Amino acid sequence: MSTYRADATFAAEMDSHDLLAKYRDRFHFPKTSSGEPYIYLCGHSLGLQPKSVREYIEQELKDWELLGVEGHFRGRHPWMPYHRLLTEQTARLIGAKPIEVVVMNSLTVNLHLMMVSFYRPTPQRRKIVIEGSAFPSDQYAVKSQIRYHGFDPATSLIELRPRAGEDLLRIEDILALIDREGDSIALIMLGGVNYSTGQAFDLHGITMAGHYKGCFVGFDLAHAAGNLHLHLHNTGADFAVWCSYKYLNGGPGCIAGCFVHERHANITLPRFAGWWGHDESTRFQMGPDFHPMSGADGWQLSNPSILSLAALRASMDIFDEAGMEALRSKSISLTGYLDFLLGQHASSDFCVITPRDPAERGAQLSLRIRNHGRALCDRLTERGVLCDWREPDILRVAPMPLYNSYQDVFGFVERFVAAIS
Ligand SMILES: Cc1ncc(COP(=O)(O)O)c(C=O)c1O
Numbered sequence: 001m002s003t004y005r006a007d008a009t010f011a012a013e014m015d016s017h018d019l020l021a022k023y024r025d026r027f028h029f030p031k032t033s034s035g036e037p038y039i040y041l042c043g044h045s046l047g048l049q050p051k052s053v054r055e056y057i058e059q060e061l062k063d064w065e066l067l068g069v070e071g072h073f074r075g076r077h078p079w080m081p082y083h084r085l086l087t088e089q090t091a092r093l094i095g096a097k098p099i100e101v102v103v104m105n106s107l108t109v110n111l112h113l114m115m116v117s118f119y120r121p122t123p124q125r126r127k128i129v130i131e132g133s134a135f136p137s138d139q140y141a142v143k144s145q146i147r148y149h150g151f152d153p154a155t156s157l158i159e160l161r162p163r164a165g166e167d168l169l170r171i172e173d174i175l176a177l178i179d180r181e182g183d184s185i186a187l188i189m190l191g192g193v194n195y196s197t198g199q200a201f202d203l204h205g206i207t208m209a210g211h212y213k214g215c216f217v218g219f220d221l222a223h224a225a226g227n228l229h230l231h232l233h234n235t236g237a238d239f240a241v242w243c244s245y246k247y248l249n250g251g252p253g254c255i256a257g258c259f260v261h262e263r264h265a266n267i268t269l270p271r272f273a274g275w276w277g278h279d280e281s282t283r284f285q286m287g288p289d290f291h292p293m294s295g296a297d298g299w300q301l302s303n304p305s306i307l308s309l310a311a312l313r314a315s316m317d318i319f320d321e322a323g324m325e326a327l328r329s330k331s332i333s334l335t336g337y338l339d340f341l342l343g344q345h346a347s348s349d350f351c352v353i354t355p356r357d358p359a360e361r362g363a364q365l366s367l368r369i370r371n372h373g374r375a376l377c378d379r380l381t382e383r384g385v386l387c388d389w390r391e392p393d394i395l396r397v398a399p400m401p402l403y404n405s406y407q408d409v410f411g412f413v414e415r416f417v418a419a420i421s
Contacts, residue, residue: 004340014337014406020322020330026051027249027403032384039408039415041387044195044223044364044398047249047315056314060306079306086309089316090257093248093324094221094240095231099295100262103244103255103312104276104304107222108137110241110258111189113299115145117260117269118216118238121186125214126151129177129188131169132159135195138220142189158185167353167368168199175209182213189217192224192240196390198354198364198398200228203235211236222246225257226319227362229328232259239264247363247400248319250312255304260296268292274301322402330401332358337406338365338399341413349420353394364398366390369420376419383415 004010015021027048029037040048063075072079083103090101104110119128119142126149128142143153158181160169178188188210193200203219210217218239224230226247232240240259244250273290275283277300280293292298319327335358342352342365349372354365369376370393377389387397399409 002340004337006341006344008407008410011337011406011410014333018330018406020326020401021405023318023322024403024405026318029403030386036384039385039411041385041397041399041404041408041412043249043400043403044227044246044396045388046245046252047226047247047400048403049251050249050314050318052317053251053311053314056310057307060310079303082306082309083300083304085313086316089313089320093230093316093319094225094242094257094259095229096233096259097262099265099297100233100259102258102296102300103309104258104300105256105302106253107220107241107243107256108141110256111138111141111220112145113272113301114218114239114241114258114260115141115187115189117264117271117299118218119145119149119187120270121146121149121151121156125184125186126156127158127181127185127187128156129158129160129181129185129190129215131190131194132161133194133196134159134191135220135222138189138191160190168197168355169194169201171202171205174201174206178206178209178213178215182210182215185210185213185215187216187218190219192219192221192230192242193227193362193364195223196366196394196396198223198361198366198396200224200355200360200362203230203232203237207236221257221259223364224362226324227331227364229324233262237261244312244315248312249315249402250308253308254312255308258296258299260299262295265295271299272301276300276303318402327401331363331399334399334401334404334406334409335361335363335365338397338409338413341409342367342416345413345417347420350395362398363400364396367395367397369393369395372420379419380415383419385412385415387412 063071086103087098091098146153146156207217216238221240221242225242238261242257244254277292277298279291350367350369353368354361374389
């Protein structure tokens with residue numbers, strides 16, 4: 001039985017008992033033309049700016065101003081090893097070992113770099129498995145990799161699709177496909193949470209099934225990192241990639257993350273190389289031969305953008321303070337509340353397509369909208385709500401446990417119901 005209530009006082013009561021409520025004030029909320037903060041439910045697209053970001057970036061600007069090139073070694077946080085300030089935090093965030101993670105590049109770039117190492121097709125084993133509704137960049141990336149190796153996506157790409165009349169993939173269908181076609185599959189590459197439906201996948205089960213058949217398994221965690229409480233090392237996945245501008249609040253285009261399982265740490269897998277992945281102890285001897293650092297660090301190419309890393313540190317410090325366990329626990333409650341309130345307003349104009357089981361979703365609910373189209377999303381913006389629209393008919397709404405309140409969720413549902421009436 002539900003413990004939620006539909007009256008406005010319930011939301012206020014929940015907020016007054018919320019131990020994470022204090023974090024809301026640590027973020028900037030965009031404002032409407034009348035100066036009111038928006039009800040911001042779009043952290044699945046671009047997370048809000050932590051107020052502390054300015055200070056973190058200004059520190060690096062100051063060191064650059066005062067020290068110039070010396071900032072690499074003499075800055076308050078020397079730039080040479082700066083990216084390592086994020087290693088432990090990143091490992092904690094996704095449930096990995098420090099040797100397994102690195103922040104570098106951007107998501108699609110990292111996906112390509114991972115496929116250079118983990119997509120090694122042969123005529124017998126050449127297929128890649130993705131979701132039929134994978135984010136377009138992932139589709140472009142895998143198709144271009146298949147073509148790059150001289151194969152044809154028409155016969156080398158398997159796109160998982162829901163059964164007729166259904167919106168979600170069934171885990172039993174994914175596992176059956178792997179069992180059936182596994183011998184011809186080189187790589188299974190799925191989202192941790194599908195960007196469109198909000199469905200979260202069983203990373204461990206899929207990895208086990210893939211490995212049993214001799215496939216490599218990797219995940220795009222764009223919608224899972226900072227959203228789900230991940231235990232990535234234990235899933236056994238070969239690699240994972242994610243961006244930092246959604247749930248992780250690193251800012252537009254922020255530096256991305258990459259995971260390579262420990263078992264690959266010291267194996268010289270084929271890879272593209274750059275000087276930042278070269279063994280640190282001899283990097284500045286400027287030799288011609290590449291000797292990779294062990295672990296995920298060995299996949300780096302270039303020295304990273306310090307300003308981007310600084311922005312990410314500001315946010316990751318907040319994640320560390322709040323803790324993923326507490327965040328996930330509030331997230332389950334907050335999204336459950338959103339689901340509950342929407343359920344009080346049954347209408348033929350919308351239905352929630354995201355799984356109802358909290359274990360199979362993160363913060364996001366995807367609403368299939370009928371009879372309104374994108375204009376509905378615009379009407380919500382006019383009414384002080386920021387969420388987003390994905391063609392052809394999906395409204396995505398995601399309350400963030402770090403900065404959203406129960407009253408935000410209540411306010412959204414009130415405005416949503418008014419907008420579809
Ligand atoms: C699931 C998923 N994959 C890939 C991307 C592309 O990310 P980037 O532009 O950082 O490479 C996005 C962007 O929103 C995404 O949601």
